[in-house]
Structure formats: structure tokens, C-alpha cells
Amino acid sequence: MSTRIAFLKGHGTENDFVIVPDPDNAIDLPPAAVAALCDRRAGIGGDGLLHVVRSAAHPEAKDMAAEAEWFMDYRNGDGSIAEMCGNGVRVFARYLQRAGYAGEGDLAVATRGGVKTVHIAKEGDITVGMGKALLPEGDVTVSVGERSWPARNVNMGNPHAVAFVDDLAHAGDLYSPPPFSPVTAYPDGVNVEFVIDRGPGHVALRVHERGSGETRSCGTGACAVAVATARRDGADPTVTGIPATYTVDVPGGTLVITERPDGEIEMTGPAVIVAEGRIDAEWLERSAS
Numbered sequence: 001m002s003t004r005i006a007f008l009k010g011h012g013t014e015n016d017f018v019i020v021p022d023p024d025n026a027i028d029l030p031p032a033a034v035a036a037l038c039d040r041r042a043g044i045g046g047d048g049l050l051h052v053v054r055s056a057a058h059p060e061a062k063d064m065a066a067e068a069e070w071f072m073d074y075r076n077g078d079g080s081i082a083e084m085c086g087n088g089v090r091v092f093a094r095y096l097q098r099a100g101y102a103g104e105g106d107l108a109v110a111t112r113g114g115v116k117t118v119h120i121a122k123e124g125d126i127t128v129g130m131g132k133a134l135l136p137e138g139d140v141t142v143s144v145g146e147r148s149w150p151a152r153n154v155n156m157g158n159p160h161a162v163a164f165v166d167d168l169a170h171a172g173d174l175y176s177p178p179p180f181s182p183v184t185a186y187p188d189g190v191n192v193e194f195v196i197d198r199g200p201g202h203v204a205l206r207v208h209e210r211g212s213g214e215t216r217s218c219g220t221g222a223c224a225v226a227v228a229t230a231r232r233d234g235a236d237p238t239v240t241g242i243p244a245t246y247t248v249d250v251p252g253g254t255l256v257i258t259e260r261p262d263g264e265i266e267m268t269g270p271a272v273i274v275a276e277g278r279i280d281a282e283w284l285e286r287s288a289s
């Protein structure tokens with residue numbers, strides 16, 4: 001009988017994750033193992049993987065251990081590392097709640113993008129404080145086929161290029177990353193959001209995620225879109241003192257984003273655990289070699 005590794009599967013607005021609880025950071029998860037687990041045909045399947053580790057046990061998080069007991073070691077579906085995942089951190093919190101590691105109320109979670117505060121309700125949606133957006137200056141252009149659009153550069157811990165389009169279908173099949181220029185704009189790659197208006201304070205997006213391809217939702221992307229839309233609409237809560245709230249429809253559901261006068265961005269949306277099981281450790285080792 002080979003060794004088994006526990007996993008769960010969860011999603012937030014259909015941005016789905018393999019969850020690997022590993023409090024002591026004892027499981028080796030090289031990029032090839034993560035990609036094998038996230039493979040939708042030969043593995044479990046997911047846009048990304050949430051490695052659940054105690055901050056004190058992870059070299060990238062031990063400095064945050066005094067503030068946050070748990071570290072979200074997030075990986076993209078291709079095995080690459082990203083700084084932050086907005087849907088992931090809600091699902092991460094839902095797992096901690098289910099496992100009895102967290103109760104209702106506020107929970108600090110360490111991420112590569114810093115410590116985030118997640119508010120866990122008994123059931124229903126979860127709200128997370130995503131921190132402040134950075135809006136680096138500089139013109140960026142995103143293209144798909146013959147069409148191109150100016151894009152707003154928004155950093156939510158991870159990089160985003162937000163393009164307002166007339167029709168979400170203009171984003172095409174999104175099988176490959178949309179080219180951007182200048183090519184030096186995003187040395188580490190970028191998540192690209194295509195956005196249309198649906199009404200006052202209401203937009204819809206499609207997204208191509210760095211390291212995952214087109215996904216049904218991106219939480220950091222929805223926050224980037226809310227901020228880019230606010231600035232396009234002439235709203236800046238940090239100047240006016242008036243909070244700006246946007247409803248952001250994604251292919252997998254709806255997220256509600258508020259930018260507050262202090263620049264803090266709050267995101268509210270669902271977080272669901274759908275399954276749990278065991279991974280064959282020998283298969284995983286073979287997949288990674």
C-alpha cells in the first residue's frame with residue numbers, strides 16, 4: 001500500500017484550487033508536481049494549488065509568523081509561483097474554518113503579497129482585505145489578433161493589465177497569453193483582464209491568468225478592474241474620501257469590490273470546498289521526476 005497525501009478541492013467563483021494541507025511544510029511540491037496535480041485530465045485539476053503551511057515552518061513566511069499563523073503558499077496551475085491570489089485566500093480561509101484551525105471572525109493570513117485579513121462568516125460569502133492597489137505610470141497596449149487596446153497597469157501584489165473593450169468576445173479564445181507592449185512592461189508576465197460596462201458601478205470581465213490560462217474568475221483581477229474602472233470614471237476614494245464600490249461579474253459568478261478612502265480594497269465573494277480525498281504519493285513523485 002503506497003503512502004497517501006490528503007487533499008481537498010475548492011473554488012471561489014469557479015476559480016478552482018487543489019488544496020494540500022501541510023502544516024509542517026513536510027511535502028515536497030516542485031513545479032512539476034503542482035502542474036501534475038492541477039492537470040484536468042491526468043491529475044485532480046485546478047487553476048492553481050493552495051499549499052497550507054504554518055508560517056513558522058516556511059522560509060518565505062516565518063517573518064510573518066507573529067502576525068499570521070498560516071501561510072498561503074499559492075502556486076499557479078503550471079507550477080509557477082505568484083505573489084497573491086484573491087479567490088485563493090478566501091478558499092484557504094474556508095479550509096482553515098472547516099479543519100477547525102479558524103473560527104468565525106477575522107483571520108490574518110500570510111501571503112507572498114503580505115499579511116491579509118479575511119473575515120469568515122459562519123456560512124455564505126467571505127470578505128478579504130486585499131491591501132492597496134499600485135498604479136504604476138506608463139502606457140501599456142494589449143492585443144488580440146488585429147485588435148489592440150490601451151491597458152491600465154494595476155498591481156495588487158501581482159501584476160495586471162486592464163483593458164476596456166466593446167465586447168468580451170473580442171478577447172478571442174484566450175488559449176495563449178495576449179501580447180503586450182512595450183515587452184519590457186511586465187518582466188515576470190502579467191494577468192490580463194478584458195472589461196465591459198454593465199451599468200453604473202457594474203462591470204464584467206474575462207481574464208487570462210499568468211501561469212493558468214483563461215480562468216472563470218480572478219480575485220486580484222476583479223480588484224484591479226474595480227480600481228481601473230473607478231479611475232476611468234474619475235473616482236479616486238483616496239482623494240474624495242468617498243468609497244467606490246463595483247460589482248464585478250466574472251464568468252464563474254460575481255464579486256463585490258470596495259475601495260475605501262484610505263486606499264484599502266475589500267473583496268467579498270463565495271468560497272466553497274467541494275471534495276476531499278487522498279493523492280497517491282508514488283504517482284506524485286513519478287509525475288514530478
Ligand SMILES: N[C@@H](CCC[C@H](N)C(=O)O)C(=O)O
Binds near residue numbers: 086
Ligand atoms: N486567480 C488568482 C490569481 C492567481 C495568480 C495569478 N495567476 C498570477 O500569476 O499573478 C486570484 O483570484 O487573484
